[in-house]
Amino acid sequence: MWSLSVVLNPLLFLLLFGYCPSVTIRPKEGWQVYSSAQDADGRCICTVVAPEQNLCSRDAKGRQLRQLLEKVQNMSQSIEVLNLRTQRDFQYIMRMESQIKGLRSKFRQIESDRKTLVNKNFQELKGKMESLQPLIPVLEQYKTDAKLISQFKEEIRNLSGVLMGIQEEMGAYDYEELQQRVLNLENRLRNCMSKLTCGKLMKITGPLTVKTSGTRFGAWMTDPQASPKNNRVWYMDSYTNNKIVKEYKSIADFVAGVESRTYNLPFKWAGTNHVVYNGSLYYNKMQSNIIVRYSFETGRVVTQRALELAGFHNVYPYTWGGFSDIDLMADELGLWAVYATNQNAGNIVISQLNPDTLQILNTWNTEYSKRNAGESFMICGTLYITNSHLTGAKVYYAYSTKTSTYEYTDIPFHNQYFHMSMLDYNARDRALYGWNNGHQVLFNVTLFHIIKTEDDS
Structure with a gap:
């Protein structure tokens, strides 16, 4: 009976699922990981594995x-x-x-x-x-x-x-039909994940090194508003004197270096704190406090607006410098700008922006010095700030725009390559994208949240 179970285990593996980015799944030979997801505590909800094409043929x-x-x-x-x-x-x-x-x-x-x-x-x-x-x-x-x-x-x-x-x-079933069944299962999984409401950051794990390329400083990102089938990656090397954006159709193409398109922006950018949101690139125009919205579909600037009173050109950067005065980011609640002003004594200011017009919808003044912050990112309307960009950094401070209150935290993360010049949250992937000393990395986040049901108002 033991030898019989050895034969059956790979066959029954398709029926079982139980990922996580922090856990490495190694299926048996002839099988491949198709998709995965995890719950609020970082535990694996499910991992979908599918046979390679030759496994499903009558061979x-x-x-x-x-x-x-x-x-x-x-x-x-x-x-x-x-x-x-x-x-x-x-x-x-x-x-x-x-x-x-x-x-x-x-x-x-x-x-x-x-x-x-x-x-x-x-x-x-x-x-x-x-x-x-x-x-x-x-x-x-x-x-x-x-x-x-x-x-x-x-x-x-x-x-x-x-x-x-x-x-x-x-x-x-042939391979195509089996693949369609897996895709349907993945869609159901995404619907389940969409019921997870906003939560509080509890833990950061990783990183996973996706690629090593470019200079010490740069940014890479995907669009959190894109459909599940749209997994394009955008790549912006260096923090100044550049306006070339490279596009890749998928993470796999990005790793392989297969570009699908190159965009030549009308203005050079400052810093590494750009964001792609709903098909547009938002970035800080070099040597100014102007925010530019550039449409990838039309290949032109749709809107540009000055962020009044915001310091720029290394007046209020993060600890590593690099003209990182204005940090643009997105989360489950929309588009945000994080910066500092003289009026707030160089402390961080948070503004929620209208994605279409770039007008400020609301603003919060914090008491955390922008120059003492290593990096920051928004999750569910809360700004999380790291105390350094070097080894030993941790998430040290959190400011909730919902309650207009702050708290000191102690959430470590592994700065594997010793210098972090970009750290941004992606709400669709529920992950942090980082540029770590010329390495493009991903961190998994664990949120404390509740399940939203149809009975909830």
């Missing part, structure tokens, strides 16, 4: 499965024959057991009043009892064997059903 593996099924059926027939023979012997032994019980009763009666019987008759009965005594352990063994055979039959029956079910599945 040698299909023939092996049919041969295995035939062997199991032959075993089942043999067990049935053995069972009939055992049942026949078992009935005979049961009758013997009844006789033994009767003799035991008589023997006890004789023992209690042996003076009334002739000694010869007593010895005769005692001899019969002794001749039947060895049958008792035989009877018990037959009972045990009959029970084991019954259990064996049930296992064979269940196993045959599983194998026939797998055979039917393999015969009914």
Whole structure:
């Protein structure tokens, strides 16, 4: 049975799912990870694995499965024959057991009043009892064997059903149909994830190094508002004196260096704190406090507006400098700008922006010095600030725009390559994108949140 389970385990792996970015899934040979997701505590909700294309064709593996099924059926027939023979012997032994019980009763009666019987008759009965005594352990063994055979039959029956079910599945679906079923499952998973409401940051794990490229400073990102099928990546190397944006159709193309398009922006950017949101790139125009909205679809600037009173050109940068005065970011609640002003004594100011017009919708003044911040990012309307861009950095301060209150935190994260010049949250991926000393990395975040149901108002 052990060797049989070894054969079945890879076949049944498709039926089980249980990812996480922090956990590495290594399927057996011939299988590949298709998708995954996790819950609020960072535990894996599900991992979808799919066979490679040649696995689902009617090839040698299909023939092996049919041969295995035939062997199991032959075993089942043999067990049935053995069972009939055992049942026949078992009935005979049961009758013997009844006789033994009767003799035991008589023997006890004789023992209690042996003076009334002739000694010869007593010895005769005692001899019969002794001749039947060895049958008792035989009877018990037959009972045990009959029970084991019954259990064996049930296992064979269940196993045959599983194998026939797998055979039917393999015969009914080709690779494309199976892939579509996995895609449907992924869509259901995304719908489930969409019910997760905003939460509080509890932990940061990683990083996962996606690629090593470019200079020490830069930015890379995906669009949190894009559809699940749109996984384009944008890449902006350096923090100044550049206006070339590279586009890749997917993470895989990005890793392979296969560009799909290049954009030549009308203005050079300042810093590394750009964001792509709903098909547009938002960035800080070099040597100004002007925010530019550039449409990738039309290839032109749609809107540009000055962020009044915001310091620029290394007046209020993050600790690493690099003209990082104005940080543009997005989360579940919309588009944000993080900067500092003289009026707020160089402390961080948070403004929520209208994505279309770039007008300020609301503003919050914090008491955290912009020059003492390593990086910052927004999650669910809360600004999280790191205390350094170097090794040993941690999320040290959090400001909630919902309650207009702050708290000091102690959430470490691994600055693997010693210098962080970009750290931004992506609400669709629920991950932090980082530029870590010329390495493009991803961090997984764990949020404390609740499940939103249809009954919630």
